[in-house]
């Protein structure tokens with residue numbers, strides 16, 4: 002391929018994905034606020050633009066016009082770096098996510114590995130932010146975030162290994178391609194070799210909630226205990242970036258779940274059915290946004306878990322189940338082989 | 339878990355919880371000595387909202403002290419109103435017409451439900467669940483609307499007068515109350531499904547913050563805290579006042595002593611309140627709502643008087659010493675959550691921070707009442 | 711071991727029930743009132759600041775300047791002044807000032823007013839940056855009332 006075209010394409014994709022990530026982050030805030038409001042029988046934002054659709058822009062303008070306060074005695078470089086470090090890896094990850102057969106910036110052989118690697122940088126950013134803030138609540142929060150993420154990376158990785166075992170590749174496009182041909186071929190169901198099927202999907206989903214620090218695993222920012230956790234001392238866009246980073250990570254988690262379990266851009270119906278059976282980016286987005294809605298709904302339904310029950314859940318339930326599933330699926334793959 | 343031995347060699351640090359902190363719901367400050375996430379010691383620091391209510395009682399006439407009652411426990415103001423007017427009626431020997439007694443009980447119980455609903459929402463909020471708060475507010479709003487139509491205020495009521503009530507109630511109010519009883523009966527199962535049965539909530543509450551009956555006695559804890567520790571003590575039954583002896587209701591008691599027990603006591607109490615309201619509305623007689631002869635200047639005979647009522651959070655008692663003048667010589671208010679908070683220091687040792695805050699929420703603190 | 715699995719199942723069920731409740735509430739209509747656009751009518755007994763009652767026939771108030779309201783007020787918010795005037799029986803009210811910043815809306819003044827000359831108003835949209843704005847001259851207010 003000609004190098005010139007390649008670079009041009011890259012730039013287009015990069016700009017496109019940054020825009021996509023930012024728009025998603027902004028509008029997920031709107032979805033969350035509107036959703037929470039209606040769950041609670043309120044109306045939510047409705048004054049700025051029709052249905053409050055311009056609210057994210059107003060919020061952004063407000064955040065940007067505020068002063069970025071750096072409290073006395075904080076670790077300046079880390080304090081400034083932390084919010085940037087939550088946002089950058091999130092955008093990097095978007096590069097590897099295939100939204101359909103054609104909408105894909107870079108087809109990596111080890112795309113899955115790269116996503117997981119970059120996703121863990123987020124924890125580092127939160128730790129840095131909490132540590133640099135010189136606030137006891139923020140430090141407690143940072144410690145919580147780290148132990149929580151370590152505990153949940155294990156079952157998550159075990160399940161990812163299972164999926165890799167089934168599809169025989171770390172390339173996201175190939176993982177999706179292995180699920181072509183309707184819902185029966187998705188990794189969601191044992192028919193494709195994933196022994197515990199839906200249970201692994203739930204485990205992965207729980208882990209991604211914990212990894213993105215979403216309720217009920219939002220121990221890091223538990224507002225009734227730690228005020229705002231690691232971002233207590235952040236104002237202006239420093240806070241804004243943490244906030245956007247959180248939503249960007251949710252989008253990534255939902256996209257990854259869609260790719261690994263829900264057959265990516267493939268329709269749940271067999272391909273022989275016209276229109277509804279065709280694979281397209283629409284299916285991908287539908288699945289992804291349904292998952293995101295579930296994430297929002299969960300946040301507004303459950304109380305927060307404590308650190309111990311969170312670790313108990315991981316070590317006593319999720320890890321045994323996922324380990325068992327790894328072994329059983331290995332056998333099943335051999336059988337189906 | 340929470341009884342794990344605290345390591346000695348790790349560095350301990352102090353953490354100031356409040357006076358501005360989302361979980362204290364007011365200006366309470368708790369000085370925490372922490373070992374990691376464990377609470378080594380917790381010392382509540384009071385006084386941020388002290389308004390000298392007791393002294394105010396000593397330099398104004400009996401009637402002028404009435405509005406102060408709504409400002410103590412602003413969430414169940416009517417119980418406090420009731421306690422005070424009953425005390426003065428006892429002192430001055432004023433007879434209250436029966437209809438007024440019924441109105442008092444109905445409105446007080448409505449107020450008790452609204453207080454418990456608010457606690458329920460705020461407590462779940464402490465645990466990180468936001469939505470139940472707004473559902474509870476939806477129901478509470480109905481109560482406030484009903485009470486506003488009668489008392490003219492929504493929060494700091496000043497509705498009872500010596501010898502009766504400020505005004506009569508209409509049939510609209512009574513039928514509105516009955517409609518509310520019906521409504522809440524359908525809502526409570528929803529709350530139980532959404533909150534009580536939720537596995538995360540159960541994990542956070544069951545076995546957390548055990549308070550023994552012994553500890554309750556030691557610190558004088560009353561109300562749902564005491565009843566959640568297995569002691570059946572409710573002034574409405576034990577030292578009956580007003581028309582409570584004529585009404586049939588149960589006192590919910592849970593022996594476990596943990597946060598879940600306190601939670602359940604309050605949830606069940608709401609159901610009992612509904613029963614009381616229903617019966618009182620069925621029995622309410624016609625007649626005047628003010629006693630015929632209430633002296634303009636109340637001058638009780640010199641002496642030492644005491645009266646206690648069961649407020650939403652426990653025993654609210656007033657001791658007033660009169661020297662025969664139009665105002666009290668000494669006024670002492672005994673508020674329930676002051677005692678309930680006192681046991682926090684002992685009970686919270688060795689708890690996780692998150693559990694400690696859940697425990698604090700289960701005590702149902704109202705700060706202006708602790709700091710009178 | 712059986713307990714382990716029933717615990718997980720029971721827990722999972724409670725979580726699903728919770729989600730279904732919130733999802734159902736999501737589809738219901740909001741119950742909030744959109745305040746600046748709509749507002750509630752205050753109930754007849756709503757306690758706003760006090761005001762003199764205008765008698766429809768005489769077009770004036772019924773205060774006899776007895777001063778009971780002033781005396782009974784726990785917060786000393788009422789200041790009245792009555793004057794003897796030629797040809798009029800009793801005293802004539804010349805000043806009725808209310809300092810609403812201190813009023814606790816207790817109703818003592820109204821309960822103690824023999825002729826029933828004062829009542830609670832239904833004003834609730836009160837806001838100002840100066841506390842003097844809440845020092846009302848009730849006689850002036852009475853005149854301005856239709």
Ligand code: SF4
Nearest residue numbers: 773774776777779823
């Ligand atoms: S108590 Fe009534 S009549 Fe007497 S001065 Fe006050 S308003 Fe006038």
Ligand code: SF4
Nearest residue numbers: 783813814816817819
């Ligand atoms: S309502 Fe109470 S505080 Fe207000 S003016 Fe009347 S007596 Fe005074």
